[in-house]
Amino acid sequence: xxxxxxxxxxxxxxxxxxxxxxxxxxxxxxxxxxxxxxxxxxxxxxxxxxxxxxxxxxxxxxxxxxxxxxxxxxxxxxxxxxxxxxxxxxxxxxxxxxxxxxxxxxxxxxxxxxxxxxxxxxxxxxxxxxxxxxxxxxxxxxxxxxxxxxxxxxxxxxxxxxxxxxxxxxxxxxxxxxxxxxxxxxxxxxxxxxxxxxxxxxxxxxxxxxxxxxxxxxxxxxxxxxxxxxxxxxxxxxxxxxxxxxxxxxxxxxx
Amino acid sequence: xxxxxxxxxxxxxxxxxxxxxxxxxxxxxxxxxxxxxxxxxxxxxxxxxxxxxxxxxxxxxxxxxxxxxxxxxxxxxxxxxxxxxxxxxxxxxxxxxxxxxxxxxxxxxxxxxxxxxxxxxxxxxxxxxxxxxxxxxxxxxxxxxxxxxxxxxxxxxxxxxxxxxxxxxxxxxxxxxxxxxxxxxxxxxxxxxxxxxxxxxxxxxxxxxxxxxxxxxxxxxxxxxxxxxxxxxxxxxxxxxxxxxxxxxxxxxxxxxxxxxxxxxxxxxxxxxxxxxxxxxxxxxxxxxxxxxxxxxxxxxxxxxxxxxxxxxxxxxxxxxxxxxxxxxxxxxxxxxxxxxxxxxxxxxxxxxxxxxxxxxxxxxxxxxxxxxxxxxxxxxxxxxxxxxxxxxxxxxxxxxxxxxxxxxxxxxxxxxxxxxxxxxxxxxxxxxxxxxxxxxxxxxxxxxxxxxxxxxxxxxxxxxxxxxxxxxxxxxxxxxxxxxxxxxxxxxxxxxxxxxxxxxxxxxxxxxxxxxxxxxxxxxxx
Numbered sequence: 057x058x059x060x061x062x063x064x065x066x067x068x069x070x071x072x073x074x075x076x077x078x079x080x081x082x083x084x085x086x087x088x089x090x091x092x093x094x095x096x097x098x099x100x101x102x103x104x105x106x107x108x109x110x111x112x113x114x115x116x117x118x119x120x121x122x123x124x125x126x127x128x129x130x131x132x133x134x135x136x137x138x139x140x141x142x143x144x145x146x147x148x149x150x151x152x153x154x155x156x157x158x159x160x161x162x163x164x165x166x167x168x169x170x171x172x173x174x175x176x177x178x179x180x181x182x183x184x185x186x187x188x189x190x191x192x193x194x195x196x197x198x199x200x201x202x203x204x205x206x207x208x209x210x211x212x213x214x215x216x217x218x219x220x221x222x223x224x225x226x227x228x229x230x231x232x233x234x235x236x237x238x239x240x241x242x243x244x245x246x247x248x249x250x251x252x253x254x255x256x257x258x259x260x261x262x263x264x265x266x267x268x269x270x271x272x273x274x275x276x277x278x279x280x281x282x283x284x285x286x287x288x289x290x291x292x293x294x295x296x297x298x299x300x301x302x303x304x305x306x307x308x309x310x311x
Numbered sequence: 312x313x314x315x316x317x318x319x320x321x322x323x324x325x326x327x328x329x330x331x332x333x334x335x336x337x338x339x340x341x342x343x344x345x346x347x348x349x350x351x352x353x354x355x356x357x358x359x360x361x362x363x364x365x366x367x368x369x370x371x372x373x374x375x376x377x378x379x380x381x382x383x384x385x386x387x388x389x390x391x392x393x394x395x396x397x398x399x400x401x402x403x404x405x406x407x408x409x410x411x412x413x414x415x416x417x418x419x420x421x422x423x424x425x426x427x428x429x430x431x432x433x434x435x436x437x438x439x440x441x442x443x444x445x446x447x448x449x450x451x452x453x454x455x456x457x458x459x460x461x462x463x464x465x466x467x468x469x470x471x472x473x474x475x476x477x478x479x480x481x482x483x484x485x486x487x488x489x490x491x492x493x494x495x496x497x498x499x500x501x502x503x504x505x506x507x508x509x510x511x512x513x514x515x516x517x518x519x520x521x522x523x524x525x526x527x528x529x530x531x532x533x534x535x536x537x538x539x540x541x542x543x544x545x546x547x548x549x550x551x552x553x554x555x556x557x558x559x560x561x562x563x564x565x566x567x568x569x570x571x572x573x574x575x576x577x578x579x580x581x582x583x584x585x586x587x588x589x590x591x592x593x594x595x596x597x598x599x600x601x602x603x604x605x606x607x608x609x610x611x612x613x614x615x616x617x618x619x620x621x622x623x624x625x626x627x628x629x630x631x632x633x634x635x636x637x638x639x640x641x642x643x644x645x646x647x648x649x650x651x652x653x654x655x656x657x658x659x660x661x662x663x664x665x666x667x668x669x670x671x672x673x674x675x676x677x678x679x680x681x682x683x684x685x686x687x688x689x690x691x692x693x694x695x696x697x698x699x700x701x702x703x704x705x706x707x708x709x710x711x712x713x714x715x716x717x718x719x720x721x722x723x724x725x726x727x728x729x730x731x732x733x734x735x736x737x738x739x740x741x742x743x744x745x746x747x748x749x750x751x752x753x754x755x756x757x758x759x760x761x762x763x764x765x766x767x768x769x770x771x772x773x774x775x776x777x778x779x780x781x782x783x784x785x786x787x788x789x790x791x792x793x794x795x796x797x798x799x800x801x802x803x804x805x806x807x808x809x810x811x812x813x814x815x816x817x818x819x820x821x822x823x824x825x826x827x828x829x830x831x832x833x834x835x836x837x838x
Contacts, residue, residue, distance in 0.1 A: 070679050084447075088678045127677065236631065239674035239681060242578065242660040246653065 057109030057202065059100040060162065061133070062155055062169035062182060065117060065124035066090040069174060075277055089124045092170025095230035098237040100168050101132045103202050110134045112162065116141055116154045122253060129248035130240030137162075137254045139261060147270040152184030154268055157261045160189060164225055166207060171196045171229035186227045194220040196231040316342045316349055317356065317383065327384050330370035331456070332795060333704075333711050336378035338365070343389045347490060347562040350385070354560070355494040357383055363824050366556045368460030369413060372467060373714065374793025376555050380828050387411040387462050390562065393426050395435045396442055399567065404442055405485050407565045410462025414454070417461060421448060421568065448568040451477035454789075455690055462561050467791035468536045468553030472604035472689070473643060475596075475749035477569070479534070479789075481552045486565035489551055489558070492820045495519055497559065504547035511547055523818045525550070526811035528804050533718040534750040535785040537792055537800055538830060539812055555791055556826035557833070558819040572645040574652045575603075577676040577685040580663050581636040585609060587667035588638035589728050592748040593721075594662050595642070599655055603645040605749030610637040612692045612743045619695045626691055628684060636672065640748070641689055692745050696756055703760060710759045713768040717779040718752035718788035730778060731755050740768055752788040776802050792830045800830055 067073070068086040075081060089097065100111045113128040114137045115121050125136035139158050141150055159167065172179035179195075186193035198217070199210035202224075209220045209228045222228070240248070258264055287303065289296040304311045317340050318324075329335040340362075344350045357364055363382025370377045390411035399405050408417060420426055424443045428436055442448070452464060453471030463469070465487070470479035477483075489497040495515035504513065509525040525541040540549045551558055582588040592605050613636065619626040632639070642659065646652050656675070664670055676682040700712040719727050731753070735742045746754035755775070757768035776786045776799040786792075786799035801809050813834045817823065823833030 068679050070683065086678050088680055091680075130675070239579075239630075239676060239685075241671055241673045242656045242663070242675055243670040243673075245675055245677075246657055246660065249653065 057103060057107045057166065058162075058164045059103060059109060059111045060159055060164045060167045061093065061096045061100050061111060061113045061128070062159075062167065062185065063093040063097065063113050063115045063124060063128060064090045064151075064170070064173045064175075064181075065115065065121045066173055066175040073279065075279060078277060080277060087120065087123060089127055090170050090173045090175070092172060092174070092230055092232070094170070094237040095232065095234045096168035096170050097128045097131055097133060098235045099200055099230060100166075101238070102235065103166070103200070104132075107202065109165075112137060112164075114155060114158055114162075115139075116146070116151055116158075119255075122255075125253060126248050127240065129251045129253075130244040131238055132240075132244060133251075135252040135254070137256065139256045139258070141268055142258055142265060143268075143270075145270045147272040148178050148180040148184060149271045150268045152181045152188060154258070154261070154263065155181065156185045156188035157263055158256070159185065161261060166202065166224055167191075167227040168200075169227065169229050171231055182227055182229045189225075189227075191225050191227060192222045193227040193229070194222055195229045197228050198231050198233045200228055200234065316344060316353055318342065320384075324384075327367065327370070327386060328379060330367075330375060330377040331373045332375040332378065332793065334375045334378050334795070336365075336375075337381050338379040338384045339382060341384040341386060343386050345389050347390075347488065347496070350387075350490045350560055350562055351494050351496070353383075353385060354490060354492060358492050358494070358822070358824060361822060361824065363827055365826055366462075366466075366560050368411060368463030368466075369458050371454075371456040371459045372463060372791065372793060374787070374790050374795045376467060376791055376793035376826070376829050377463070378794060380794075382824070385560070387560075387562070388413075388460060390462075391416060391460075393417075393420060394563070395431060395565075396426075396438045397435065398438055398441070399485065404438070404445070404448060404568045405565050406568065407486070407563055408461050409563060410465070410561050411460050413457070414450075414452075414459050414461065414464065415457040417450060418457070421450060445570075447571040449571045450483065450566055450568055452480040452483060455693060461564050461566070465552055465561050465564050466554065466556050467793075468540070470534065470536075470747075470789050472606050472641075472747060473645075474534070475605055475747060476603040476645065479536075480566075481540070481549060483566050484548065484552055484564060485567050486563075487548055487551055487561055488563035490560040490562055491515065492559070492822070492825055493519075496562075499548045499551065500565075501546055501548045506543070506545050506547065508543050509541065511545075511550070513547060521818065523550075523815055524811075526804075526808050526815060528808040528811075531718075531720075531783055531785045531803075533720055533783070533785050534747070534752050534788040535718065536789050537785050537787045537796075537803055538808075539815065553791070555793065555829040557816050557829050559825070573647045574645070574649060575682065576644040576652055576656075577682040578642040578644060578656070578659065579674040579676075579685055579688070580640045580642065580659070580668060581632065581672040581674075582638045582640070582666075582668050583635055584667055585638040585732075588640050589725060589748070591663055591666035591668060592640050593724055594666065595640075595659065596749050598662065599658060601644060601646040601651065601655055602642055602749070604641065604643040605747070606641040606689060607745060607748035607753065608639040608641070608689075608692060609744040611741070612745045613637065613639060615695050615699070615743055616688070616691055619691065626695070629688060629691060630674070630684070641685065692743065693754070696743055696758065699758060703758070707761050709762040710765040713757040713759065713765065713772055714790075715755040715772050715775050716752070716787050716790045717755075717775060717784055718750060719779055719782045719784035721751055723782045723784065724748070724751045726782070727751070727779065727784075728753070731775070734771060734774070738767060738771055740764055740771070747789075750788070751784075773798070794828045797828075797831055 169182040194209035196212040197209040365379035367377040390409035395407040514520040741758040759765040823835040
């Protein structure tokens with residue numbers, strides 16, 4: 057069983073988002089594997105452990121993304137492929153085009169990915185890749201069973217679950233609850249240094265800048281409005297409680 | 312002068328009668344000073360009247376140090392400002408805080424570099440600008456309870472997991488301001504005032520000079536928070552750190568910050584055999600230098616976590632620990648280069664295998680999110696134990712958690728560990744052992760179901776205190792003596808030396824009114 061995992065590097069979920077020069081600042085922010093993609097990596101490793109095979113993690117981005125790929129290798133993936141799109145101006149179209157093209161040159165039975173990335177939350181890339189490759193997709197899986205030639209995914213839908221059977225090769229995207237991703241062991245981290253990390257440019261996979269140029273243009277980026285500061289009422293309880301009631305009635309107009 | 316800082320104790324203040332020791336005391340009045348001047352005013356008002364004063368921070372102590380025994384409660388939690396920043400002669404940043412600032416508040420302000428500089432001096436503001444441009448800094452003392460105040464931490468010489476590398480708070484305090492019972496203030500900067508042998512001359516900011524004679528005992532050569540810190544030719548500041556509020560009221564504290572290491576990795580090593588874990592911890596500390604913390608969890612601690620994960624949704628994110636695993640050692644690696652971290656990892660892995668562990672049984676957290684969930688694992692143990700005891704206490708109010716907080720010299724680790732284990736197994740009491748094995752300092756907790764077991768546990772802890780004293784250890788390495796472990800302090804140093812401590816206190820507090828009952832029964836020379 058050859059399994060590919062599409063993986064995106066995102067901000068640490070604890071990171072504080074700041075904007076500098078109209079862009080989200082990356083300075084001082086630690087980067088992690090997108091948590092939903094981490095479920096996909098874990099599931100791939102579990103399938104490999106029960107059925108045998110090989111897990112390859114695939115990502116697109118600059119050299120910094122190697123860190124996330126190394127983490128997946130440390131968890132137990134066998135090799136990593138990183139395609140540098142040569143630009144920071146990447147939208148869902150760019151990412152999907154690059155990943156689909158890279159994947160189309162590889163052998164695979166199953167492709168796993170997170171259902172969305174925690175940064176832009178677009179939830180488009182896996183679907184686009186399936187479309188380009190012409191293979192079936194099941195989204196938001198909370199359980200995946202794989203046997204010869206087919207996969208069964210239990211997927212979250214509004215108000216319930218849906219069980220989908222897919223002929224392989226197929227793509228399945230991971231939802232929270234699918235599994236509990238492992239930590240790498242010390243041995244895993246040391247081994248990861250020696251595992252193959254294939255780095256490619258657009259030319260290496262038969263694409264050029266024009267073919268992947270982003271179709272979405274970001275006009276501006278803004279932080280959500282800060283929550284207004286609370287108000288502290290100082291004084292004796294009898295006076296302050298009257299003042300609080302007055303403020304709730306006249307300023308906040310909630311009572 | 313009518314003093315409106317002092318309020319009578321009413322129902323609304325009842326929570327201030329107790330602390331994390333879950334012991335309830337009594338008091339007639341309470342105050343929440345906001346400035347050092349307020350503290351002086353209160354002392355000048357109360358001391359001449361012979362009223363007892365118990366000083367409180369966030370009441371997170373577990374040995375009842377903040378529990379009042381009648382009289383007045385002075386709660387410093389509203390003195391929570393940061394007043395200055397400077398660079399010392401080694402180029403390190405030092406910041407001055409009021410005693411009531413919480414550790415979590417301080418950490419957040421340091422991390423966000425967001426201080427209220429409105430009232431700062433020009434010099435401080437200039438240094439602050441430099442601080443904002445400098446690499447990330449941190450304040451290393453890390454007790455589990457981050458709602459503790461800096462004043463409370465200074466008063467009991469608090470430490471934490473990373474004290475293994477960075478030492479307790481003592482090592483990071485560079486200056487103190489202390490209000491004395493007389494209403495005078497003392498300003499002590501580290502490196503400026505020293506004892507001559509065991510004789511220490513001090514002079515207050517108001518110009519009153521006096522001499523104190525330090526007790527003659529030798530402190531144990533281990534992590535220690537029992538009794539006054541005394542040694543020949545010592546720095547005066549060290550006498551006040553860990554003095555549990557008995558000498559004066561610490562109002563302002565200057566602490567040194569350190570650059571945050573570029574790499575902080577958490578590593579959890581799991582073992583099937585508890586002895587192997589202890590062997591591992593012991594060799595680890597001898598062979599690696601960039602380890603900040605070595606923490607141990609025994610089989611019972613892990614079993615409590617497994618139950619919590621199953622029964623309590625708040626603990627659902629705990630990692631699954633397989634049943635075959637009976638002990639865990641948590642390590643925090645601090646270094647500045649990734650290749651060094653990987654080299655250390657290889658060494659740790661090798662030691663783990665040599666100690667009888669399996670290389671598949673380790674978890675490495677290399678980013679903040681993963682490390683947070685490992686820290687959650689570490690903090691979940693004491694929290695779960697407290698929850699368990701609170702539940703049992705509802706059925707039998709006579710019981711409470713029994714904890715030993717003792718340390719021993721390095722070569723005695725295996726000896727005490729097997730002592731705890733065999734005596735606990737023999738007693739049939741439920742227990743959980745965890746803590747700072749790197750410093751030979753384990754929190755041994757007994758979890759009684761009823762009064763009978765509680766008494767049995769008390770007797771056991773007393774036996775340990777006697778044995779630890781024989782081994783040259785400390786009866787309290789971290790929590791302090793407070794009001795609960797005074798018997799053990801006497802056991803450790805003997806009555807004569809405890810009398811010397813009381814005589815020392817009497818120089819500062821002749822009426823024996825300030826935080827009386829902490830560490831020992833004070834002398835009452837005049838009243």
